[in-house]
Amino acid sequence: MALDESNKNEESRVNGAAGKATILKEHIVEIISDSGEGAQKCGQSFGAIVARMGIGVWTVEIIPAEIRPPARSVAGASGNRIRIGSDQVTNGGDETDLVVAFNEQVLLGRIHSKELKQGCAILLESMWREDKDPKVAKSYAEACEHLIAAGYKVFEIPMEEECLKIVPDPRRGKNMFVLGMLCSAYSLDLQIAREQIALTFAKKSEKVVKANVELLEAGYEWADKNLDLKFEIPAEKSSTPQIVVNGNTALALGVLASGMEICAMYPITPATSASHYLSDAFESVGGVVHQAEDEIAACAFAIGASYAGKCTVTITSGPGYSLKQEAIGLAVMGEIPLVVVNVMRGGPSTGQPTKTEQGDLMTTIFGSHGDAPKVVIAPGTIEECFYSVITARKIAETFNMVVVILTDANLATSQQPFKRPEFDEAWLAPPIDQSAVPEGAKPYDWHPETGLARRFIPGQPGGMHTLTGLAHDVHSHVAYDPEINQQGMRARSLKLAALQKSLRPPEVVGDREGELLVVGWGSTKGAIEEAVARLRDEGRKVSSMHFAFLSPLPPGIKEVLGGFEKVLAIENNWSDDPDDEIIDESNRRYTALATLLRSRYLVDVDCWSECRGTPLKPSTVRHLILEKLK
Amino acid sequence: MMDSGHSISPSECLLRMYEEHHEIEDYQKGVPRWCTGCGDNAILAAIQRLCRDEGLLPEKTVFVSGIGCSSRLPHYMNTYGFHGIHGRALPVAEGVKLARPELSVFVNTGDGDCCSIGAAHWIHAVRYNMNMTMMLHDNQIYGLTKMQASPTSPIGLKSNTTPRGSYLEALNPLTVTLGISNVSFVAQVVDWIPEVLYQVISAAYHHKGFSFVRIIQRCPEWLPKLMEPWLHDPQRVLMLHHEDGVEISPAVAKVYTRMEEHDPSDMNRAREIASSIDPIPTGILYRNEEVPCYEDVRLDGRLRTASLVKQGLEAEFDKFTVWPDASGQA
Known part of the structure; x- marks a missing residue:
């Protein structure tokens, strides 16, 4: 996969309060541990702190399939991935720039699933080097060697040792030490971090809060002294309260x-x-x-x-x-x-x-x-x-x-x-209608044009009827009459059309005419719009349109599709690869949205999708759009 | 009295509500399409009589059913009705009851609907113990789909799916129900003794909690001979009676002389009685008014005003809000 570095991070060195800090436009941080070691809480707190400072943020949970996978297992990574940026962040982004790992095995798992940027910074718990089990020590040493050889910047950190100075059981608290290190590395406001800990542990005793604040401060100081990592993400605080x-x-x-x-x-x-x-x-x-x-x-x-x-x-x-x-x-x-x-x-x-x-x-x-x-x-x-x-x-x-x-x-x-x-x-919902039903009113008095009918609710005098899953007439009487069945089917269908008439066409992001229109729906919105925006910045005539209503499809779609030479649906579901040997136009299975649009508008909508179980990355989207533009 | 002859005072209004009287015809709707001699007709008649005697407001009464012959019953009631999908009458009825505890809720289901496809819901409905009356129309056969063995079919029963006789022992709905936590009312009755049928359904209606009534019901179409030995021999029916249960009238007692005085609070004896297939025990096997109802446990009775929702929502928002000014509200 081609990585796009062209305009992502304009790095420059400045003299910050705590020494030289590299100014970043955005970064992706990941904290991973065995399940139950608190990496998720650390990540959530980190996300909340940056949000309070006005830094754009999108956090994603990293969840193993099991509740308690075996310790130190490649598939057992549990934690958080946090993308932070000067502007609003709308998706999880591409590969991770900096990772904190509580052991080398969960780290190897993430590398294997290609989630980490080649050569990224790794902050690794170093206690395993001296582990009593020679197999563990060996595995750790080999992993480090391998990672360094592969170009990763590995920082071995005695997290356990440092935490032991403050708490007897570092398994409960190492995460806050790590939070402190990250606050130092990203030049975050330590006071906001202290407040966040108080909020995170609001239900716990004062003693717990105090110990965690101490761990936070220790991590911060340790990193300030020993870690040659100092970044800053300039951001303006939002003027409105954010959730x-x-x-x-x-x-x-x-x-x-x-x-x-x-x-x-x-x-x-x-x-x-x-x-x-x-x-x-x-x-x-x-x-x-x-x-x-x-x-x-x-x-x-x-x-x-x-x-x-x-x-x-x-x-x-x-x-x-x-x-x-x-x-x-x-x-x-x-x-x-x-x-x-x-x-x-x-x-x-x-x-x-x-x-x-x-x-x-x-x-x-x-x-x-x-x-x-x-x-x-x-x-x-x-x-x-x-x-x-x-x-x-x-x-x-x-x-x-x-x-x-x-x-x-x-x-x-x-x-x-x-x-x-x-x-x-x-x-809010209106109160339940308990008024008497007018004489002669029918429970399915379908409006001839819209199919809509007033519903009778138990408690309404005069509205007694038996609702049935069987085909029924306007009185809710079971009916097998062919005409009545047609009537009911029509009414239920018309309601969708009536709703469709009240919808607005989706917004087109970018020009309404061009070489390519990317269409998508649901959670891929941020990644698609970011990729398309990057391409427009590069001078490409690409726009995107994202669907919130899938049934009914809103009006005005055909007109939008007609403004582009090509239309491409990008989704996180299955579609056949047209390059597969036995796939051709007579058997190619398209993505869901592409199928809907092709059948409804008779437009030759192309598609691309993947089912890797991970959110789409903007760089992936950008890359494949470029392929389609060739 | 107010000076104007036409105005009605609020208390008078209330009085009118309570005085509202309905005849049996007011609860009837349409002509039942069950087979001649079907036990469902007797059950329907007993229910309509109960509605009249209790003065149930048709608009405040809901009959919920699943799929099968028995589940057609709501269509013949001039109340609100819900004829849903196979096996799911109970969860639908529970939803109705939780949303609207003031409604009288009845469930009519069959041996296929309840004991087979809907068995999970049956067990849990007993455990929820919501205040409603469930009638299990048990004819021991699938009727509407044309004669397949049901879980309550006696072993050896020849049906379209068991042409050489059914293979398994019949499931006993009474023993199953009595084995479930929170069980609060279990009764059994047969369709051919209308007086007792009415008495038991009435007692079930008056019980606060989930009332389970198994009604052994004849199917003249598919199993015309199945219940004949019991019909012809009153000694094969065991009449349960008790001052806290059902009192047997002299007319019934004259025919059905085999009787047992059974205290419905006696669970151990109830379980013994329940395991009897022959004679068929009829009457109230078990009743416990102390079991809490799920709707009482879950609903706090507060009026959900807009300000209550707003207050709750703002408090939740507060938990997740990042304020522009760090010194601000946190």
Whole structure:
């Protein structure tokens, strides 16, 4: 893969307060350890500190598949990857520039998966060199030798030894020593770091906070004295309050803000953390997170609650979504408002539970047997995760439809600051309608043009009817009459068209005409827009358009597509490589969005995708666009 | 009394609400499409009688069902109804109840719907113990899909999927239910003794908690002879009675002379009785009013005003906010 260094880091040396600091436009830092050694907490704190200083930040969790993988294992890296920059950071970026590793094995794992920049700075715990187990000592020494030979700048650091001076068990506290070192290396404000520790350990005793602050300061001093690394990322503090959360917490906050009162769920990675947070926060506003006995029950429970007048959300990931499909069809048939969140992971089957993928678009739009029209929206940023839930409930209740929110493991575990939302009462649901139903009114009095009908909710006198998943007429009576079935199918379909009429075309980033238009959806937004912006800076006639509404597709798309010589869909899901020997135009499988656009607009949309389980890198995107432009 | 003849005082309004009276016809809707002689008809009649006797407001009553012959029942009730998907009546009903605890919720399900495809939900519904009445219409066969063996079919039963006789012992819904934590009401009744059927459903309705009523029901279409030995011999029905259970009327007692006085609080005896296939025990096997209801545990009863939500949301935002001024609110 060709790396682009042309205009990324304009490095220059200045004399900072703490000596010479290299001014950076951006950098990617990674902290990795065995599971349970606190690298994640260190990374989150680091992200929060830089955010408080106004530095742009995007953090990504590095999660092993197991809860407690064996110590010192190549596949066991747990931690955080933090991209920081002078401007707003919209994605995880390319390869890591500086990595702190608690042992050499987790480090080798990251090198193997090509996440580290060739020759990057490595801050490595050195205690293993003297390990009692000769095998461990040997493995460490060999790894160091190998890394140095390969051009990496290895800094061996006696983290354990230094921490032992402060705490008896460095396993609990080394992470704060590392945080201190990083504060020194990136010239961060130590006072803000102290405050952040107080916040991080707010639930712990004063003694714990004090010990962690001491470790922080020790790390800072040690690095100041011994480490020849000094960077500075100039940034201006934001003038408005910012929220720093990951996508799942943003979703959960959105559930709170949407006025929904019930969330029914079943544990599944990587969606569960949204429900974890919600379980804690929801009750303060009288909400309930119901952990059902299975995914189907969670969906059916949500449907029951929605039917009874309280629009409910169910949160899941791919396998759980598959299980819910029949019940989702019932909600479509009965026209019950329902919000379903699918935090996508690698599939099919159990696939890659902790890894990101955009593989569920087709099953979401077309899933459930028969024609089951539903609304599908995909937030592209952490901020959109929050607002998407509010929008979803509104659409669900206005159109009596199922609205699916598609996020993925990338958004779920990434943090990006966004403007603190200002509460708006209009976000909330109206009170449940308990007024008497006018005489002669029908539960499915489908509007001839829009398919919309007023829903009758239990408690409304005169509205008694039996909702059924069977084909039914305007009275909700079971009906096998061919004309009546046509009528119901039409009404449910028309609602999508009615919603489509109210949508705006997506924004085109860049000129509305040019050589190439890149299209994408969901979590790839930041990476695509960054790559395309770089190419435009290089004089290329490239623009991008990102879809938040996938079903229905918004109006005005064909006109936009027509302004470009080529259209290229870039996604994080599977598509065949047209260069594979037996692949040709008669059998090539396109990405999901490309397939949708090709079939709808009869435009020859090309595509590129990968399923590596990792978020797309802007450099990868840039490189492949250049290939397509040839 | 107010001076204007037409105005109604609030208390009068309330009075009117309580006085609202409905006849059985007010709860009836359409003509049931069950087969002649189907036990579902008897169950429907008992339910409609219960609604009238209890003065249930049709708009505040919801019948939830799954799929199968039994699950057509909501269509014949002039209340709110939810005829959902196979096996999932219970979670739907739980959602309804949690969202709207003030509604009267009934669940009608069959032996395939509850004991096979929906078995997981059955176990957990007992454990949630939400205040609703569940009727298991157990005809020991799949009816709507045309005669396949169900989990409660007796061993050796010939059906379309078991032409040489079914292979497995029947599942006993009573013993299963009595083995689940939080079980609070278990009863059994047969469709051919309408008076007891009504009494048991009524007791189930009055129980605060999840009431499980297994109704042994005849299927004249697929298994016309299955229950005949019991129909013809009243001695093969064991009438459970107790002052805290069901009191047997003299007319019933005259025919069904095989009786046992059973205290529904006696779990050990309930389990022994439950394991009897022949004679068929009818009446209340177990009742415990002390088991907490899930909706009472989960709902705090606060009114969710906009200001409450705002307050909660702002407090959550505060946890994650980076303020422009470090000395500011943190």
